[in-house]
Amino acid sequence: MRADRLVSLVLLLRHRGRLSATTLARELEVSTRTVLRDIEALSAAGVPVYAERGRHGGFALLPGFQTELTGLNHDEALALLIAGSRRGAQAFGLGSALASAMLKVIDALPEGQRDTAAGAARRLLIDPETDLLSRRVAGEEVSDAIVAEVRRAVFSGHKLRIHYAASGQAARWRTVDPIGLVTVRDQGYLLATRAGEDRTYRLSRLRAAEELPEPAERPERVDLDRTWQERSTRFRTGGDQVAVELRVDPARRDQLVGTALAVLAEETDEDGRLRLEVTFQDARHAEWALWNLAADAEALAPPWLRDSLRDRAAAITARYP
Structure with a gap:
């Protein structure tokens, strides 16, 4: 995790020039103290990063410094696959991975294309946090650590133990067989079965999650779009509607x-x-x-x-x- 963060820090300085510790901390989603420790580690490793004092100071790299392209890790590659919606990546706990992956993609471009792509990207804004009336777009807070555990169980095909609070009820533990993850209008859902019955859980209502070693009871292949449509139809036509x-x-x-x-x-x-x-x-x-x-x-x-x-x-x- 720290190695990826150090690479992201260097790439940020390469592409955006001098940045303050506060800005770096916000971009990397860590504390300013962590940024300062990372700067010290980079300096000790021979990366020519230096500090500029004063009101408009910050950290920068010596001109001409370049890094070798570091390959994408699993989460970064996954984040790129769902990069059509940045908030979709956020819903699955992959927001920071997406930011890191995009830095690496930009770094892999030839120098001329890199500048063109960076300039074009600054002229595109997708899914801002507020609308034209300054109303904040509704979103759900989902713990990255919890969603990461859910993702591992979904991808590995293992059973999942979740502490889930259904609407109007106290949270309780249950063991499920995860099938897949879905995001709709910035809301993330876990599709699963429990004791052979279809179940759908909203990620924001998960209080804890634990991947179990036992294999999940589920088909090897799944048409997630069809599964979601079937469950959506049942939801609209059943219950206390x-x-x-x-x-x-x-x-x-x-x-x-x-x-x-x-x-x-x-x-x-x-x-x-x-x-x-x-x-x-x-x-x-x-x-x-x-x-x-x-x-x-x-x-x-x-x-x-x-x-x-x-x-x-x-x-x-x-x-x-």
């Missing part, structure tokens, strides 16, 4: 559809508003979705949902007379 009939302003349709599990029917009323029948995961989900649409949506059925929204609105009105 509720069907809701409602009217909504056409301008808010996409928000509604993005929240609902499925749209069962849709038509346009004479006044231009849309009349839809949609399904939600449960009663709480339905109430939350309709409340967020405020006056732009009206629940028509079931009656309990109308009553619940009316009572909530009355409570708010009473709070602000």
